[in-house]
Amino acid sequence: MLPATGDPLFDQSYYRATAMAAPQYETLSGDHHADLVVIGAGYTGLTAALRAAELGMKVIVLDEYFPGFGASGRNGGQLIPGWRWDARTIVKAFGKERGKAIFDLSLNARDRVMARVAHHHIACDLKPGHATMAWNPSHYRDLADEAECLARDMDYSDVDLLSPDAGRSLVNSALYHGGMVDKRGGHFHPLNYALGLAQAATDAGVKIFANTRVIGVTEQKDKVRAGVEGGNVFAQQAMLATDTKTGRVNQRLGGFAMPILNYNIATQPLGADRAKALIPSDMAIADTRFVLNYFRLSADNRLIFGGGEKYLPSMPASVDAFVRKHMLQVFPDLEDVKIDYRWGGAVGVSRNRLPHVGRTDGGKIWFAHGFSGHGALLTTLAGEIVAEAMAGDAGAFALMSSLPSKPFPGGTLLRWPLHVAGMLYYAMRDRL
Ligand SMILES: Cc1cc2nc3c(=O)[nH]c(=O)nc-3n(C[C@H](O)[C@H](O)[C@H](O)COP(=O)(O)OP(=O)(O)OC[C@H]3O[C@@H](n4cnc5c(N)ncnc54)[C@H](O)[C@@H]3O)c2cc1C
Structure with missing residues (x-):
């Protein structure tokens, strides 16, 4: 501590x-x-x-x-290859050749992090896999277009598209309409x-x-x-x-750049079985909402959940209440679960998100x-x-x-x- x-x-x-x-x-x-x-x-x-x-x-x-x-x-400890711009936006803005070079730079970022963790033996609970879950059917079609563009224009085939039914093997929530897995993504203990x-x-x-x-x-x-x-x-x-x-x-x-405040909570330890029932894939998960939910399991089987954003500098009266409502929307069965930790910080956001x-x-x-x-x-x-x-x-x-x-x-x-x-x-x- x-x-x-x-x-x-x-x-x-x-x-x-x-x-x-x-x-x-x-x-x-x-x-x-x-x-x-x-x-x-x-x-x-x-x-x-x-x-x-x-x-x-x-x-x-x-x-x-x-x-x-x-x-x-x-x-949130989510390791997400790529940029805040999706591949289609990158190709549209920069063309195929430069767009691919820019996308590849993000893969280089991922490789450098993996190399640092391995080379310095950093004990940061690193786990593989990141999934983006569709908030509605139109967002799912959007993910399908994105997967196609990644394969065609970026020569990147480490993503899998999962239908709404198969998506339950990533996240066991009725809220989502399928998702896209990036196998080169992952999550870690950020501190x-x-x-x-x-x-x-x-x-x-x-x-x-x-x-x-x-x-x-x-x-x-x-x-x-x-x-x-x-x-x-x-x-x-x-x-x-x-x-x-x-x-x-x-x-x-x-x-x-400007700061946007964002908050996280961690539940009590859920035990391996209950934790696995929530996120069977054990991947880092984010959804496609504009103010997104993002979550993952910790090494000791807690759910770490981030959701909601605040644009004014004052803290919410209760971080637990502010984030928990989003968590319960995704996982209604967690009503009985205690929140052990809460925290937050400022995300530095640029005007065009690059x-x-x-x-x-x-x-x-x-x-x-x-x-x-x-x-x-x-x-x-x-x-x-x-x-x-x-x-x-x-x-x-x-x-x-x-x-x-x-x-x-x-x-x-x-x-x-x-x-x-x-x-x-x-x-x-x-x-x-
Ligand atoms: C709640 C939250 C969730 C996030 N989730 C994710 C995620 O899941 N995945 C992801 O990819 N990104 C995420 N991010 C973004 C990511 O954490 C940041 O982009 C990244 O950590 C920025 O690192 P940095 O070193 O540039 O800045 P920081 O880590 O903020 O470091 C800046 C340092 O500068 C110091 N400093 C500032 N001013 C001075 C000064 N005048 N003199 C001396 N020192 C100074 C500060 O004390 C601080 O230690 C999240 C951010 C937040 C806040």
């Missing part, structure tokens, strides 16, 4: 309760020098740091709290993946400082300075891996954020390829940073009401 932080949306989490042992990291004070300073110790920052250290750089990581405190330690990365980075020579909030990052003539209360890190390059909090360090970049990855005009500050609920795999890719680009291999970075991006209209003040209006419209369409 990690120490309490005072944030109820972290402290009451199943992941905190079952976290692997983690060291106490020092707080930075005084002036330090490095080749690379990374701000933020989630998957993005930790993989950038780890890869940079492997490539010979001296790296310092600074986090306001500690590794895994952000979305990386709170997410333990982050803590495992932090340990691997430390082993590779990275120096991590916790409880160290960066106040500003400034590009100077021949270096960059990350300033904290009572100290600085001077480096050749900086990586902003601050996800939903990027705007506090760089207001312009912050305008490219990650925003790049470097500033001055060239010394690199950034990656706005993974739009698809960050469990893509962040490891982003972090690693930024480090590789710094070391001179810009191939994958060039492709990822060429994805289109636009700031939200209205700047940091007005983006919220404008975006909320749009999201509420789509959420309402689900109910019609």
Whole structure:
């Protein structure tokens, strides 16, 4: 169990309760020098740091709290190949050749995560398989079109379409109208993946400082300075891996993504038989609603369920009640089951739902954020390829940073009401 932080949306989490042992990291004070300073110790920052250290750089990581405190330690643990855009949208927007290269980049992300888990022996309860379940018959036809496009245009045949009847072997709920399995998907304990990365980075020579909030990052003539209360890190390059909090360090970049709050619960242990009766496939499951339900079984046979989104910054009065109603809609038989844990966090969402990855005009500050609920795999890719680009291999970075991006209209003040209006419209369409 990690120490309490005072944030109820972290402290009451199943992941905190079952976290692997983690060291106490020092707080930075005084002036330090490095080749690379990374701000933020989630998957993005930790993989950038780890890869940079492997490539010979001296790296310092600074986090306001500690590794895994952000979305990386709170997410649904669903490993979903691909992007938030489906394959058909990618082909339409980029054409077949470039579209396939972009899709393949997401498979590269998946392979990199698997390689990290295996290479560093990260004990993160990794299990195979991800299924997307159709909310209605028209969504099922949509999944069928998607499977066809994946096979035809992406040369990707690791998906299976399951009819409404066969779909019960994936998820035993009467709510769904069939589904699509991605065999290269999976699920894991997200916080333990982050803590495992932090340990691997430390082993590779990275120096991590916790409880160290960066106040500003400034590009100077021949270096960059990350300033904290009572100290600085001077480096050749900086990586902003601050996800939903990027705007506090760089207001312009912050305008490219916004936080959407999302919550999870974990039931009491259900026992192997009852758990298997709910999700016979033991895969990660998400459905096709705009405000989606996503769920999976934990290693100790709890149901971990995420559902509902909140567009206003206040917490729901009861996270249990807020999420449980969605869980009971999928699994009405769980009425008698106790909720043991609840938690939540901010999903960094970009305007077009593609990650925003790049470097500033001055060239010394690199950034990656706005993974739009698809960050469990893509962040490891982003972090690693930024480090590789710094070391001179810009191939994958060039492709990822060429994805289109636009700031939200209205700047940091007005983006919220404008975006909320749009999201509420789509959420309402689900109910019609
Ligand atoms: C509830 C929830 C469920 C999700 N479910 C899934 C899922 O099932 N599958 C999936 O693919 N994706 C999911 N996501 C998205 C995924 O978790 C994120 O895309 C990913 O973790 C982002 O990683 P990151 O390293 O970029 O950011 P984070 O993990 O948020 O890390 C950012 C770090 O920066 C630090 N920081 C911020 N500002 C400063 C500063 N000024 N100085 C120092 N440090 C700073 C923070 O403390 C934090 O540790 C989910 C997200 C949430 C919140």
